[in-house]
Amino acid sequence: MTQRARLQWNGPRVIAQLRAAEVRGVQLATEHVLERSRDRVPIEEGTLERSGVASVDDEGDQVTGAVSYDTRYAVRQHEDMTLHHDQGRTAKYLELPLLEEADQVQALIAAQIRRALR
Known part of the structure; x- marks a missing residue:
């Protein structure tokens, strides 16, 4: 008894x-x-707050995400630890959330990939 199976490869689509x-x-x-x-x-x-932008670059083999603030004083506000800010506002306003949210960032990306594999 002979059994046959047919396989359709959808590699490029996947x-x-x-x-x-x-x-x-x-x-x-x-x-x-x-x-x-x-x-x-x-x-x-x-x-400064309104100038914040999230962007994605999908070039070549890599996907790169960036968060940026676009004012002439954004870098100084971020880097100068001697500046005084209102309660809850800080220098390193971009670096600290990125480090603190690293697990969540990975989870968001992984969830989208898992969803595509279903």
Whole structure:
């Protein structure tokens, strides 16, 4: 008795779906870090806080996420530990949330990839 099986390989489609999931995950992760950093960014008029942006670069073999603030004084506010800020607002307003939320960032990306593998 002969049994036959037919297999259809969907490798390129699966790889494309995984890449899209990776991009979604990185976007969600960068938005999460941006949200957490906005809770700490020094605020006087709100210009620095409003300048925050989460972005994703999907070039080549890597997906890269970035969170940035775009004012002429953003770097100084982030790096100068001698500046005084309102309660709950700090220097390192981007670095600290990124470090504190590292597990959550990984979980957001992993969840999107797991969803694509279903």
